[in-house]
Amino acid sequence: LDRYAVIGHPVAHSKSPFIHAAFARQTGQKLSYDAVEVLPELLADVLAQLHAEPYQGLNVTLPHKLAVAALCESVSERAKLAGAVNTLVRTASGWAGDNTDGVGFIRDLTVNLGVALAGKRVLLLGAGGAARGLIAPILAERPAELAVSNRNPWKPEELAEQFKALGPIVPRTHLSLKGDRYDLVINATSAGHAGTLPRLPGQIVAEGGVCYDLSYGTAAEPFCAWARAQGAVLSADGLGMLVEQAAAAFEIWRGVRPETAPVLAALRTPEP
Ligand code: ATR
Structure with a gap:
């Protein structure tokens, strides 16, 4: 066996x-x-x-x-x-x-949930290990922009520097997102494991926008609840990616x- x-x-x-x-x-x-x-x-x-x-x-x-x-x-x-x-x-x-995490995420999003990334404005929240693993797979789908946002501003800057040859990656901080809108917002922070979510400005989810939390179970609840309150048409947890x-x-x-x-x-x- x-x-x-x-x-x-x-x-x-x-x-x-x-x-x-x-x-x-x-x-x-x-x-x-x-x-x-x-x-x-x-x-x-x-x-x-x-x-x-x-x-x-x-x-x-x-x-x-x-x-x-x-x-x-x-x-x-x-x-x-x-x-x-x-x-x-x-x-x-x-x-x-x-x-296989990156292909798992892309497949869940594009095949299971029917959300295409090409030409979209994508926001990745978090700049730790989980976020890093998604950058190359997302850029390979040819988004219009991939904003990587974090509390600590240095980490997105490092990631943007490292991955800039692969596509349009922009370093941001959560509070600087005010006034911008994204078609897809992905939570790759570990905040949900502490029962919370990053502090974000309102109205960053575009009309018809989709939200996705990489975690599942109770850890995904704070972000998914925020996503629904922000009017996201779809608010998915990461069980499909798993x-x-x-x-x-x-x-x-x-x-x-x-x-x-x-x-x-x-x-x-x-x-x-
Ligand atoms: P993982 O492997 O899960 O990505 P990590 O590498 O420790 O874990 O990264 C944790 C990420 O969650 C970081 O982006 C962290 O933000 P900072 O770099 O600013 O610390 C983010 N994070 C964790 N708790 C958070 C919270 N309460 N609010 C906002 N971001 C949080």
Whole structure:
């Protein structure tokens, strides 16, 4: 039986085992998928151990997405651009690092939700690891502008400098957004995990505008509530992105693309 796992800390509440078990059933693939709790200081040892056992592939979640890159034998171009690795593929002598978060986000937005990015004014809130991973994938869709806004002004400036060759990226701060309007506003801050959202001026969501929070569950609630109050025609959480990044990893590992819609629907069904 081919073995896979998600590694993280904490990892007990990860939805990845549920998602990959559903993909495996649906596609008739025989595999196992566990959640492995890994302390940061043990990351290198555990990666070697899981390789030896052997595991065929791993997903990587917080807080290991950055650290894992340095422990890979090779890292894909898109993972280098994201500065993070979320998928590991076994090689004979180590792990190849990849990142499916960006394609997962773009697929959820464009295919599942039917929102195109070409020619749109896009606002990315936050300039940490989560925001960074979306910049190259968004610019590849040819938006009219990608504004990256943050509390701390230095981080967007650094990101804009680094990604400027890929498209029209503009560094901003939240308060400076007053008077501007965006067709798509993406929350990539971690503020929702503290039950809040960035302080934003009103009226930055354009007529017919869409809002998307990368987190899901209670962490997505403050921003999604703000989005609805601002008149967004659609206010989505990141559960679809979670399922899509998993599907992209599954396809890399198994060579078959699972159907994401039934799995997303199952995750959205309240537990009895
Ligand atoms: P992640 O990996 O989730 O992106 P991170 O790299 O620590 O985590 O980045 C957190 C992001 O959320 C940053 O953009 C941070 O803004 P600052 O750089 O200005 O600190 C943002 N953030 C966190 N809490 C916030 C809050 N209460 N209001 C606004 N932005 C917040």
